[in-house]
Amino acid sequence: xxxxxxxxxxxxxxxxxxxxxxxxxxxxxxxxxxxxxxxxxxxxxxxxxxxxxxxxxxxxxxxxxxxxxxxxxxxxxxxxxxxxxxxxxxxxxxxxxxxxxxxxxxxxxxxxxxxxxxxxxxxxxxxxxxxxxxxxxxxxxxxxxxxxxxxxxxxxxxxxxxxxxxxxxxxxxxxxxxxxxxxxxxxxxxxxxxxxxxxxxxxxxxxxxxxxxxxxxxxxxxxxxxxxxxxxxxxxxxxxxxxxxxxxxxxxxxxx
Numbered sequence: 001x002x003x004x005x006x007x008x009x010x011x012x013x014x015x016x017x018x019x020x021x022x023x024x025x026x027x028x029x030x031x032x033x034x035x036x037x038x039x040x041x042x043x044x045x046x047x048x049x050x051x052x053x054x055x056x057x058x059x060x061x062x063x064x065x066x067x068x069x070x071x072x073x074x075x076x077x078x079x080x081x082x083x084x085x086x087x088x089x090x091x092x093x094x095x096x097x098x099x100x101x102x103x104x105x106x107x108x109x110x111x112x113x114x115x116x117x118x119x120x121x122x123x124x125x126x127x128x129x130x131x132x133x134x135x136x137x138x139x140x141x142x143x144x145x146x147x148x149x150x151x152x153x154x155x156x157x158x159x160x161x162x163x164x165x166x167x168x169x170x171x172x173x174x175x176x177x178x179x180x181x182x183x184x185x186x187x188x189x190x191x192x193x194x195x196x197x198x199x200x201x202x203x204x205x206x207x208x209x210x211x212x213x214x215x216x217x218x219x220x221x222x223x224x225x226x227x228x229x230x231x232x233x234x235x236x237x238x239x240x241x242x243x244x245x246x247x248x249x250x251x252x253x254x255x256x
Contacts, residue, residue, distance in 0.1 A: 016050045
């Protein structure tokens with residue numbers, strides 16, 4: 001019964017290995033990074049299932065070890081080590097793809113359980129506890145660095161936003177001052193236009209008065225000239241200061 005169980009588990013593991021091989025071949029043909037990430041997640045699930053089956057295989061092997069002869073036990077252990085190595089190769093290949101994609105989400109998803117065969121029951125001969133701790137510390141350092149970079153980007157974004165808001169505020173205030181100055185200039189131009197119109201009207205009125213005075217002066221001068229030229233003109237004798245003087249002797253005679 002133990003040999004049949006081991007054979008069944010081995011068959012299921014080999015099926016998963018074939019699926020992993022086909023999956024990574026398909027992954028090489030995918031160009032879109034999002035589809036590659038989804039493909040890696042599917043392959044990750046298959047490797048997790050393969051790890052579980054290898055651990056089950058190891059448990060069955062230990063339970064039936066007393067029933068098997070040394071040669072059979074050696075062959076079965078060699079199969080187990082061969083399956084562990086093959087799974088390790090797929091894990092390494094998966095890590096390589098994840099690094100090339102720089103997909104932090106996949107890295108965080110895998111977390112400490114990324115090395116499916118890094119379990120002490122499977123890789124005790126390949127990795128010590130200190131190496132496991134160092135590997136965990138290294139992953140934590142990488143995560144801290146990623147968080148630090150993200151925090152730096154956030155601070156830089158906030159600083160740029162603050163500077164942009166300050167610049168927009170200064171430009172808004174400058175535009176307000178320009179609008180106020182334009183309003184003042186428009187008001188000054190309007191007042192100047194009104195003043196020019198008033199001055200024009202005043203000048204026109206002064207010109208009319210001057211023209212009228214000029215005509216009066218011309219008329220007076222004309223009368224004076226006519227009176228001098230023709231002193232006996234009766235039409236202008238009644239004008240004060242222009243009537244000819246009455247002879248004194250004639251007035252005296254008339255009185256006698």
